[in-house]
Amino acid sequence: MPVQLTKIELDDRVRDVRRATAGDQHRILMKLVEESLGGNKIDSPRQKAGLLFRVEETRAGRHMLVQSRCELSWERLPSGFDITGVKDLSPLLDRLSKGDVVRYRIVGSPMKRLGRSDRPRELRKRNGEQLSSDAHELPLVGAAADAWWEKKADQSGLELISATATRLNERIDYRGKRAVRMPAVRFDGLARVGDAEPLREAVANGVGRGKVFGCGMLSLAYVRVGGAGTGAS
Structure with missing residues (x-):
């Protein structure tokens, strides 16, 4: 699968979003790759999914950029994480x-x-x-x-x-x-x-x-x- 970039707006009015640590954010995202990886325990699941992320702050608020090489189950995102854009990075690469x-x-x-x-x-x-x-x-x-x-x-x-x-x-x-x-x-x-x-x-x-x-x-x-x-x- 091509490398995909997804932008997620973070609603800090939601307590769990506001208080989530970097480790919490990683665990939330890892739940999204379970189905693509077969749902079973495998070695190095993050690497196999090509999962990377970064949280950025602007005047408008915080958002998360998520990069992956597999299909993610976005319906499993909890409340306060809202997808606002998806882009294929393959043309750039x-x-x-x-x-x-x-x-x-x-x-x-x-x-x-x-x-x-x-x-x-x-x-x-x-x-x-x-x-x-x-x-x-x-x-x-x-x-x-x-x-x-x-x-x-x-x-x-x-x-x-x-x-x-x-x-x-x-x-x-x-x-x-x-x-x-x-x-x-x-x-x-x-x-x-x-x-x-x-x-x-x-x-x-x-x-x-x-x-x-x-x-x-x-x-x-x-x-x-x-x-x-x-x-x-």
Whole structure:
């Protein structure tokens, strides 16, 4: 099935919509792919469905962009989640060619995996809190987060022309009494297509970690004369 993008308006007047964590949103969306995946437990269901999502805020309110490679059972969406648009991304992906200039957006989750050789000073958060001895990853901020995106973009076939980073609230999920938190940074800018094939794969499969927290969905749009974009994913 082609890669499909769906826009869902979030009605924050509904309590469950307003209070849903990123983990809650992921679980709601995963219920929509059960029928397409056969309804049975399978390995890596999110990856098989190509399910990615991102929540965005505008002056008009919040909406969710959902990307998938399988049919979703939209009738299973709970109250307060309203579909307002569906788009096939295949024409955009097929059109991508080396040298094309595109506008991009991604909410990434920049993290550094700590090895045994990392110095003790790296085992502290920005606020000075000491990480536990079993902490293996450290959120990246500032220039380190920018460098993370530059590397991921290059691996994804993009040659960055510009990049603006906006730090967002952490993405949260509750597993029992334990809160799992992932950093979130939105990167926007212009880029040139360096290699179209890995770029298609990056759009279809997502980039980096935190996909179940609403991170990793790479959106592209061709740049028109005058700065507007077309064909956004």
